[in-house]
Amino acid sequence: MGKTYKKPEALSDNYTHYCPGCTHGIIHRLVAEVIDELGIRDRTVGIAPVGCAVLAYNYFTFDFQEAAHGRAPAMATGIKRVRPDLMVFTYQGDGDLASIGLSEIIHAANRGEKFTTVFVNNAVYGMTGGQMAPTTMPDQRTTTSPYGRNVEEAGMPIRMAELLATLATPSYISRHTVIRPKYVIRAKNAIKKAFTYQLENRCFSLVEIVSTCPTNWGMTPTEALDWTEEKLLAYYKLGEYKTPE
Amino acid sequence: MGKTYKKPEALSDNYTHYCPGCTHGIIHRLVAEVIDELGIRDRTVGIAPVGCAVLAYNYFTFDFQEAAHGRAPAMATGIKRVRPDLMVFTYQGDGDLASIGLSEIIHAANRGEKFTTVFVNNAVYGMTGGQMAPTTMPDQRTTTSPYGRNVEEAGMPIRMAELLATLATPSYISRHTVIRPKYVIRAKNAIKKAFTYQLENRCFSLVEIVSTCPTNWGMTPTEALDWTEEKLLAYYKLGEYKTPE
Amino acid sequence: MAKVLMKGNEAIGEAAIRAGCLNYFAYPITPQTEVAEYLARRLPEVGGVFLQGESEVAVSYMLFGASACGARVLTTSSSPGISLMSEGLSYMTAAQCPVVLVNIMRGGPGLGGILPSQGDYFQATKGGGHGDYRLLVMAPASVQEAVEMVMQAFSLAEKYRNPVMILGDGLIGQMMEPVEFPDEYKAEPSNKDAWATNGMGTRKSRTRNLVKTLYLDPDELNNHNLLLKSKYDRMKQEEVRFDTYNADSDYQVLIVSYGTMSRVCITAIDNLKAAGLEVGMLRPQTLFPFPEKGVHAAASKKSCKIVISVEMSMGQMVEDVERSVKGQRPVEWYGKCGGDVPTPEEIMDVVRAKLKQSS
Amino acid sequence: MAKVLMKGNEAIGEAAIRAGCLNYFAYPITPQTEVAEYLARRLPEVGGVFLQGESEVAVSYMLFGASACGARVLTTSSSPGISLMSEGLSYMTAAQCPVVLVNIMRGGPGLGGILPSQGDYFQATKGGGHGDYRLLVMAPASVQEAVEMVMQAFSLAEKYRNPVMILGDGLIGQMMEPVEFPDEYKAEPSNKDAWATNGMGTRKSRTRNLVKTLYLDPDELNNHNLLLKSKYDRMKQEEVRFDTYNADSDYQVLIVSYGTMSRVCITAIDNLKAAGLEVGMLRPQTLFPFPEKGVHAAASKKSCKIVISVEMSMGQMVEDVERSVKGQRPVEWYGKCGGDVPTPEEIMDVVRAKLKQSS
Amino acid sequence: MGYQHTIDSNRCKGCGLCIAVCPKKVLEISTDVNTKGYFPAYQARPADCIHCTACCIMCPDVAITITETAEKTSAGK
Amino acid sequence: MGYQHTIDSNRCKGCGLCIAVCPKKVLEISTDVNTKGYFPAYQARPADCIHCTACCIMCPDVAITITETAEKTSAGK
Amino acid sequence: MQSEVMFAGFGGQGILLIGKILASAAMEQGFQVGWIPSYGPEMRGGTAYCTVVISDRPIGSPIIRNPKHLVAMNRPSLEKFAPMVKPGGVILINSSLIPVGTGRKDIDELKVPATDIANGLGNIRSANIVALAAFVARSKIVDFEVLRNTVKEEFAHKKNLIPLNMDAMEAGQKAAADSPAGS
Amino acid sequence: MQSEVMFAGFGGQGILLIGKILASAAMEQGFQVGWIPSYGPEMRGGTAYCTVVISDRPIGSPIIRNPKHLVAMNRPSLEKFAPMVKPGGVILINSSLIPVGTGRKDIDELKVPATDIANGLGNIRSANIVALAAFVARSKIVDFEVLRNTVKEEFAHKKNLIPLNMDAMEAGQKAAADSPAGS
Numbered sequence A, B: 001m002g003k004t005y006k007k008p009e010a011l012s013d014n015y016t017h018y019c020p021g022c023t024h025g026i027i028h029r030l031v032a033e034v035i036d037e038l039g040i041r042d043r044t045v046g047i048a049p050v051g052c053a054v055l056a057y058n059y060f061t062f063d064f065q066e067a068a069h070g071r072a073p074a075m076a077t078g079i080k081r082v083r084p085d086l087m088v089f090t091y092q093g094d095g096d097l098a099s100i101g102l103s104e105i106i107h108a109a110n111r112g113e114k115f116t117t118v119f120v121n122n123a124v125y126g127m128t129g130g131q132m133a134p135t136t137m138p139d140q141r142t143t144t145s146p147y148g149r150n151v152e153e154a155g156m157p158i159r160m161a162e163l164l165a166t167l168a169t170p171s172y173i174s175r176h177t178v179i180r181p182k183y184v185i186r187a188k189n190a191i192k193k194a195f196t197y198q199l200e201n202r203c204f205s206l207v208e209i210v211s212t213c214p215t216n217w218g219m220t221p222t223e224a225l226d227w228t229e230e231k232l233l234a235y236y237k238l239g240e241y242k243t244p245e
Numbered sequence C, D: 001m002a003k004v005l006m007k008g009n010e011a012i013g014e015a016a017i018r019a020g021c022l023n024y025f026a027y028p029i030t031p032q033t034e035v036a037e038y039l040a041r042r043l044p045e046v047g048g049v050f051l052q053g054e055s056e057v058a059v060s061y062m063l064f065g066a067s068a069c070g071a072r073v074l075t076t077s078s079s080p081g082i083s084l085m086s087e088g089l090s091y092m093t094a095a096q097c098p099v100v101l102v103n104i105m106r107g108g109p110g111l112g113g114i115l116p117s118q119g120d121y122f123q124a125t126k127g128g129g130h131g132d133y134r135l136l137v138m139a140p141a142s143v144q145e146a147v148e149m150v151m152q153a154f155s156l157a158e159k160y161r162n163p164v165m166i167l168g169d170g171l172i173g174q175m176m177e178p179v180e181f182p183d184e185y186k187a188e189p190s191n192k193d194a195w196a197t198n199g200m201g202t203r204k205s206r207t208r209n210l211v212k213t214l215y216l217d218p219d220e221l222n223n224h225n226l227l228l229k230s231k232y233d234r235m236k237q238e239e240v241r242f243d244t245y246n247a248d249s250d251y252q253v254l255i256v257s258y259g260t261m262s263r264v265c266i267t268a269i270d271n272l273k274a275a276g277l278e279v280g281m282l283r284p285q286t287l288f289p290f291p292e293k294g295v296h297a298a299a300s301k302k303s304c305k306i307v308i309s310v311e312m313s314m315g316q317m318v319e320d321v322e323r324s325v326k327g328q329r330p331v332e333w334y335g336k337c338g339g340d341v342p343t344p345e346e347i348m349d350v351v352r353a354k355l356k357q358s359s
Numbered sequence E, F: 001m002g003y004q005h006t007i008d009s010n011r012c013k014g015c016g017l018c019i020a021v022c023p024k025k026v027l028e029i030s031t032d033v034n035t036k037g038y039f040p041a042y043q044a045r046p047a048d049c050i051h052c053t054a055c056c057i058m059c060p061d062v063a064i065t066i067t068e069t070a071e072k073t074s075a076g077k
Numbered sequence G, H: 001m002q003s004e005v006m007f008a009g010f011g012g013q014g015i016l017l018i019g020k021i022l023a024s025a026a027m028e029q030g031f032q033v034g035w036i037p038s039y040g041p042e043m044r045g046g047t048a049y050c051t052v053v054i055s056d057r058p059i060g061s062p063i064i065r066n067p068k069h070l071v072a073m074n075r076p077s078l079e080k081f082a083p084m085v086k087p088g089g090v091i092l093i094n095s096s097l098i099p100v101g102t103g104r105k106d107i108d109e110l111k112v113p114a115t116d117i118a119n120g121l122g123n124i125r126s127a128n129i130v131a132l133a134a135f136v137a138r139s140k141i142v143d144f145e146v147l148r149n150t151v152k153e154e155f156a157h158k159k160n161l162i163p164l165n166m167d168a169m170e171a172g173q174k175a176a177a178d179s180p181a182g183s
């Protein structure tokens, strides 16, 4: 029952700047595998966020644009409107997408822009050193919520998949994670589905992936996986929230 | 069964710049009546939007700030955070709140900022002469959708009340209209309820009011009422979408 | 093509189409919304892209995305809308995106008013956003000139891979004047395969393109800035444009003025000439690069006693005039902002008064 | 109070509290996030307000709302974040909101880099937003000076009812230096009943207050702009501040430099003096109002052959230096941006080289 | 009959909303223009007015007021 | 036995995710530091490896590859 | 030689349109022209006005404080602008809506009941064309035939309105002829 | 007189902390001091370093290319920075992790197995304090007693760590004494 495994073509050989055990790396690989399998590398344009994944383009082997913080969906809109033949995806963190970029992602989804968003939710601002995000859990300590997120002042964490799924415009919205191999496989299938809807020019598609930030959570990579399962997945329920009918 | 009727104190004598039959005038009056009845004029700060209601402060008799386009909720947040004792409301149009100001209203609502928003949805950009808004109906002709709103390109109209009601943070969210006396009375009760939740420091509160723009709809004021009832109310369902439990 | 009577805003929209730009992203704002309204009708007719963005912030990044994959794009807005594009302008310039922007200025600061103004000179020429960058800025004084500048803007933007801004005031947008479109003219989109993210597969060298603005290594970032600077220096060499009026006379006063304001000055100059006072004018057509040498030379003319910068602002271009004159002559400013454009009579009085003081 | 060793960013946060500002709204961005992290801990201890906004755009309007009802407010950010506040800054200045902002500059344009830079000089001093407005801009050269300027900023903001910006580079924020806080000092919030929207009921004259920026009538808007201009003119009279180094020597070269860059120049000047070459320096402490007279006088000194503007940018302050020198002496520029701060040795070579050329 | 129904003809913009909602068809648009250039509404059949305030409630310009008059009558309570 | 399991010790950051998911407890962290200063994972009990790719699937740094080796064996299919 | 005509009235009276028609006609005749609208505060509800500048050489300032002529379609605009008109110009007064005159002796006051005439023609909205025709007939600022063609072109996309507007042209021309020159 | 000390090593070795402690001690002794961190690209994963400037007069440039002294806690940083040290300075080498030397004759090379010593004390994390103590003992850049107090203050909020770090101070001082001066 053995299998072989090798690095996808869409992924470069570059050594990543990510911290040990950061799941950004897994998610990069899944995107690359999907692009290989769909054979669209030649006409794909990725958009890197401002966040730990800002250097994502160093790890992929196709055209890339680097966005301003939160604006990737507007850039993707610009590309798809003038070049509908290109396959476009944004790769965004939770601060990027759910805080400063909230308007851009909702409007793009609501206009039904035909691109794909890979939304990496690690419940914190990783790159800047662990500040509170709109997705930070109640009582979770971060450098800007040193006494724990106080829901009286900061409100409850925003669940983007649920929020976007309420829009009337057809779209594909689902939430996955990569903390165990079985989840990794499901996450990849979802990403493939999302890209396929784009290929068919069907609708906007977004896959939220509940991810980890061992460094800013102050945990070992494996502790981070367990905390994700226990705390994050209890609030961020996995599943398909919307499919275009 | 006769009744008396006179102008509320919170309303000034100034003649409004609104077009004949524009329901902004009715909504102004309702807000003023509620403020009179709650006796809070002395500690109320209103925030005018950028839109036809930008001059709202000329028609009220208490403190006012004039916002930038879409940013009223951020200003209200600033006020309530440093002066929780003040009663604060934003008065915003649909372009202001649902287009450029989408992020500000959602984040304010999600943080549970304790102010009130009166959201006047007339399905068009009134002040600038009738451009398409995120709330414009499918196939509705506007100066920037001269062939009618194409949902393939612009997506479906955004239903703000429904969208905001999905947030996990407690709030009061309802939708009303003012196209018939009976609706006017309900709308007023909802506005009063919203202000009362603020008085009790309970939660964020928003009342969406489906309104008219006879001028840019190219209708007489009475035709506008009928079109609202027939077209808008069919999509923008009236009712309470959320109450703080 | 025959002359047609057209509103500035509509003529600007048509000019873009004639220049081969079929992609327009914008957010409505007075006094330029007619551009959007015109293109909302026209672009579908020519198979172009019209999109009303949700905000000027979003629009600026739609421009980025579209132009970074090689498309010609236009946006138009007015003062507050341009402010919201500040970050985007810094990014687009850093990423070398050849976009064209039109700012039909209104009164500021803040919400200000919707009448004509020239209060955004600093923002346009010094860069409203962060970091070292410049826009190539052109200022039309008539609807016809607006059309010509818009059409040239696209080739200039591509020549330098730098955003170009047309800076007009509300009158340029609202006025109707006869315009002629060089109907044959249609700039050929330059080949952008060297840098555009238009899909590896479509390019000969099947290496990937990357459009970015982050340079974590200080030397790389410094070199990137030196590259950008070299483009601005080249603009200063090759793109400076200005016009003069009554410049061969022995003018005692030199007026520096641009846009609609300069037309009012022309009437004032004619009247003053009739009344026996010679006044010359230099009208910058490019605000960046600014005609420094031209202004210096014109100010240094023997007969010239004083230089006056006349602007619909509280004194912005006057700083560039001062820099250019280098102390050769006293430099004065006259301006007004709010929308009430100074009249020829007003200018005449100012010229007489300031000349009197200076002597 | 005794000296403490503190990081610039943390000292800035503490300084605000000492100045009686207990309200902070901000969005994280390197290299100044430590201010937010410090105040997130400290403000709750002193019963203050700490709020991380959803974006810099929102933050700028939170400042507007809070200051317009009379509260002292602070925000801190870095280059791209300040660009997103451009519209807000235009509005706050138009509405005369006394807010204090700190920009710990990073390399630009675009995302640029996170290392020290002075590339936002234009944005800060000429106004990144639309319309005619100015910020009062102060540039500290040490952590201690940053603390003092932050504390003064609040009273200046209230004196003029105008936003005040502290413009520092990444080193000012990241360096640790000994600082002393005048622990008694605590500026009394001035009475703002004349204009603040703090609730009619709380005011003697029970007339309502209105904070707005729209003036549809052109004369009203022009008068409003004249009012604002009068404040800037007053700043030019009363607030210009600068420092000099080796200025009593018969310097052959005058350096104009600010912030961290000026400290590097001091070392270079000492070394050059040791090597027998006299160089003087003028360090603007206020960038707006700019020390025009000071620079003009210093440049006009007989011994002075040349003026060099040394900045961590591609040449921004140099334009104000040129304006000030008025052609008295050749004005040169030296700069670098990217984060690699020029070294004393580098400056020494530049000074020698440019002096050679000029003679 | 206890109530006084007044339309401020110079505040009125002639939009007709009051006319549309009057249960008693009391109101009509007048034929003479007001200072603002609008043709205001007026009570064509005042006697039919039951002072239900429907018109006041719908008037966007607060042009209509109903006051109690001195002599109280049954209709008045 | 038909498959070759390789860990690129200089790509490995020693995060341990592979170790956590290995059904056969094949992997361990080595005691010698790599060029990047990390202690990489290695196959302590290669014989137990069933080439299930679980470790490959979890490795954020694509440090693990499994290739088919020349001689096909039963285990290989 | 340069002359300016100001058109003023209520929003909705078609003021900007007749200004544009006059400008087009003048352009057809080879003049330099400019059409400057009022925009901003006045827009909503209040008075609308525009200025047409016609000149035989490039037009300098588009900002005109004292126009040569005025076409006033309602009372507020007559009161607001009549005093600004240069001596010697024509002031057309829509006497249907304006019971008064200018009281000025130094201008040529032309009273035309444009609204009534338009009503007579069966469509009140053509009052603006009646006024335009009358004004041109009196001021001779452009050739009447050229104006006629320009109006035709303007309504080319609404052919059914052309006869009405041609009648309006005649009626206006006639009204100008009938009404006594000067005053 | 001004001297500069560069501390360099892996992130996580407590490099920035010992820099700060030295700066505080110098401040206590009345010197002008500045502590300049590395921030940016290097941050994540790679080497961390900071420079402490100590002077008897106001500090000009905070940017130091050629420090007087170097404390190198790992091999990459020794290789990167040793060549930049001014002649006559002290270079401390954490010989537990660095098998090599500088090969320079113009500086005072001090080899201290800081990591091993710390391990011996029961907590590898105190290696930085061992190195700091050894460096100060050798360079005498600040008074050892003052340093001792500063370390105490630094750990005031983690009292339980004070004994450990005091032992580290002794061990470091001793290590410096034992190792031959120069090389």
Ligand SMILES: Cc1ncc(C[n+]2csc(CCOP(=O)(O)OP(=O)(O)O)c2C)c(N)n1
Binding pocket: A050, A051, A052, A053, A069, A092, A093, A094, A095, A096, A097, A120, A122, A124, A125, A126, A127, A128, A133, A213, D027, D028, D029, D030, D056, D080, D081, D084
């Ligand atoms: C306009 C602007 N504001 C702030 C920043 C600073 N910044 C960079 S990344 C980031 C947050 C990143 O968090 P997230 O999006 O969750 O990505 P992660 O690093 O967690 O993957 C912030 C605030 C910036 N670069 N630009």
Ligand SMILES: Cc1ncc(C[n+]2csc(CCOP(=O)(O)OP(=O)(O)O)c2C)c(N)n1
Binding pocket: B050, B051, B052, B053, B069, B092, B093, B094, B095, B096, B097, B120, B122, B124, B125, B126, B127, B128, B133, C027, C028, C029, C030, C056, C080, C081, C084
């Ligand atoms: C930054 C900015 N962008 C655009 C505008 C122009 N603008 C003013 S109001 C408005 C839309 C108003 O529509 P809405 O909010 O629906 O209010 P309404 O007039 O319909 O009541 C726009 C786009 C502006 N003032 N500022």
Ligand code: SF4
Binding pocket: A017, A018, A019, A022, A023, A024, A052, A122, A126, A127, A212, A213, A214, A215, A216
């Ligand atoms: S900081 Fe967090 S998100 Fe960023 S690379 Fe490290 S672990 Fe991953």
Ligand code: SF4
Binding pocket: B017, B018, B019, B022, B023, B024, B052, B122, B126, B127, B212, B213, B214, B215, B216
């Ligand atoms: S334009 Fe529309 S919304 Fe604005 S005042 Fe007129 S009717 Fe009301």
Ligand code: SF4
Binding pocket: E005, E021, E022, E023, E024, E025, E026, E027, E048, E049, E050, E051, E052, E053, E054, E055, E056
């Ligand atoms: S009060 Fe009632 S009955 Fe009387 S006019 Fe008004 S709506 Fe009609």
Ligand code: SF4
Binding pocket: B021, E007, E011, E012, E013, E014, E015, E016, E017, E018, E019, E040, E041, E058, E059, E060, E061, E062, E063, E064
């Ligand atoms: S509703 Fe008011 S404004 Fe409208 S017609 Fe009636 S009285 Fe006049």
Ligand code: SF4
Binding pocket: F005, F021, F022, F023, F024, F025, F026, F027, F048, F049, F050, F051, F052, F053, F054, F055, F056
């Ligand atoms: S392939 Fe499977 S069995 Fe082999 S090491 Fe990896 S996880 Fe363990």
Ligand code: SF4
Binding pocket: A021, F007, F011, F012, F013, F014, F015, F016, F017, F018, F019, F040, F041, F058, F059, F060, F061, F062, F063, F064
């Ligand atoms: S998962 Fe990859 S990086 Fe992590 S320890 Fe295993 S091989 Fe190394």
Ligand SMILES: [Mg+2]
Binding pocket: A093, A094, A095, A120, A121, A122, A123, A124, A125, A126, A133
């Ligand atoms: Mg994150």
Ligand SMILES: [Mg+2]
Binding pocket: B093, B094, B095, B120, B121, B122, B123, B124, B125, B126, B133
């Ligand atoms: Mg609206």
